[in-house]
Amino acid sequence: MDQELSVIEEQEAIKILSEKQESHFLDFKSKDLSGKGLQKIVTAFANADGGELYIGIIDEKESVPELIERWEGFKKLEQFNQLIQNIYEEIKPVPQLEIEFMEIEGYECRGIVLKVTVYKSANIHYTSADKVFIRKSAQTLELKGKQEILNLKLSKGLISYEDQLIGNYSVDELLESEELNSFLKSYSPRTNPEEYLKKQRLVRKSGAEILPTIASVLLYADLPSAILPRKCAIKITRYNTNEDIPSREHLEEQITVEGNVLSQINTTLLNIKRIIDSLKVLDETKLVGANYPVEAIQEIIVNAVIHRDYNISDDIHVLIFNNRIEVRSPGNLPGYITPDNILEERFSRNPTVVRLLNKYPDPPNKDIGEGLNTAFQKMQEMRLKPPQIFVEQNKVIVVLPHESLAAPEEAVLEYLEANNEINNRTARKLCGIHSENSMKAVFIRLRDRGLIEMVPGKLGPATTWRKVER
Incomplete structure (x- = not known):
């Protein structure tokens, strides 16, 4: 194993010691950490949302004469x-991680600290004692009992709640549902309801009985909320305020949308459109109608419905404020998905719901996997700030802010503050402008104001622009 040592400046070390606080994503341990203790922390991070562990830093609760003395690592890499063997040889399966050895320039006497960066995993990782740990806030907690581990598997998407059987709803009731029979009228090839349910693995044998799956209820039962043991509706709430935390006096309207997933999506979108059509936002000096891109709202609602964790008994909450729309979906992001990679990676918690919803004549998830990318694109085209994605208290929160992006000229100048030059293609992507000529006109306006100039020697498609140094 390659062991490279990074030498950092004193200020960087001070920043680590003073500004970083132990949290859901960060832990500090002394060099006396045992192999078993290390396994607990690493598996807990991998089983949750990932995190960073520094080994060789004294706990901040312990008194030291100077802050730098909290840095107390080993003298040699070896x-x-x-400890490293305890990770790679004892944890099953081995988690994805990176290790980095760090030493402070001029303070070699303080020793070497090991930084372990653990990435969120789609697997469940076990210690050598065959135990499962998870990170919650700044704590490393053991999951005890089969149900807790089962819930972790469901939240990660290792097993799917949608495939579980349900006993209080008969196959005969499902066969008579209006939604299933209406769907099959347009389904090709022509199939009777019983044959369709069997082929799609929406009913299975359990002992002497044939029972429907939760996915079949979500898709085709006329009122899943009355059948499933968990909440599965959508609540739309209108608050007449811009406040981060609204009070009851701000509440104007609340609607509960029930029904199968397609009905929920369609009814929710109709209600959101009705509400935002009546919204007024402040534009410079006057009130104007709120102008959200319908496609962005649709993609985020569809994404929430098809990817939420149905094992959690909670509804999807759509909160409509004067200056933003928030969509709160139950459950953490599945598998290895994080807010940072959500636009590039794909992982479906409810693949049966996703696949069969796509079989409708005009499916709401037509471009599977492109939902959030479309939302970002449409917000940019309408010159609004991009959606914001958070994971908070077992919920995925997507916020659509009604805030204008900087003008194209401002966006170009801001980009050139951090970069030496910019070309037409990059600028169009940055500004949400499709036409090369329209983007060229922006460059010309900035040139005429003496703010930018063409980079010499780059012509035609290779043309780039740079800031004029004053």
Whole structure:
């Protein structure tokens, strides 16, 4: 194993010691950390949302004469070998991680600290004692009992709640549902309801009975909320305020949308459109109608419905404020998905719902996997700030802010503050402008104001622009 040592400046070390606080994503441990203790923390991060562990830093609760003295690592790299072996040889399966050895320039006497960056995993990781840990806030907690581990598997998407059987709803009731029979009228090839349910694995044998799956209820039962043991509706709430935390006096309207997933999506979108059509937002000096891109709202609602964790008994909440729309979906992001990679990676918690919803004549998830990308694109085209994605208290929160992007000229100048030059293609993507000529006109306006100039020697398609140094 390659062991490279990074030498950092004193200020960077001080920043680590003073500004970083132990949290859901960060832990500090002394060099006396045992192999078993290390396994607990690493598996807990991998089983939750990932995180960073520094080994060789004294707990902030312990009193030291100077802050820098909290940095107390090993003198030699080889002294970490046993700890590293505990990760790679004892944890099953081995988590994805990176290790970095760090030493402070001029403070070699303080020793070497090991930084372990653990990535969120789609697997469940076990310690050598066959135990499962998870990170919650700044704590490393053991999951005890089969149900807790089962819930973790469901939240990660390792097993799907949608495939579980349900006993209080008969196959005969499902066969008579209006939604299933209406759907099959347009389904090709022509199939009777019983044959369709069997082929799609929406009913299975359990002992002497044939029972429907939760996915079949979500898709085709006329009122899933009355059948499933967990909440599965959508609540739309209108608050007449811009406040981050609204009070009851701000509440203007609340609607509960029930029904199968397609009905929920369609009814929710109709209600959101009705509400935002009546919204007024402040534009410079006057009130104007709120102008959200319908496609962005649709993609985020569809994404929430098809990817939410149905094992959690909670509804999807759509909160409509004067200056934003928030969509709160139950459950963490599945598998290895994080807010940082959500636009590039794909992982479906409810693949049966996703696949069969796509079989409708005009499916709401027509471009599977492109939902959030479309939302970002449409917000940019309408010159609004991009959606914001958070994971908070077992919920995925997507916020559509009604805030204008900077003008194209401002966006170009801001880009050139951090970069030496910019071309037409990059600028169009940055500004949400499709036409090369329209983007060229922006460059010309900035040139005429003496703010930018063409980079010499780059012509035609290779043309780039740079800031004029004053």
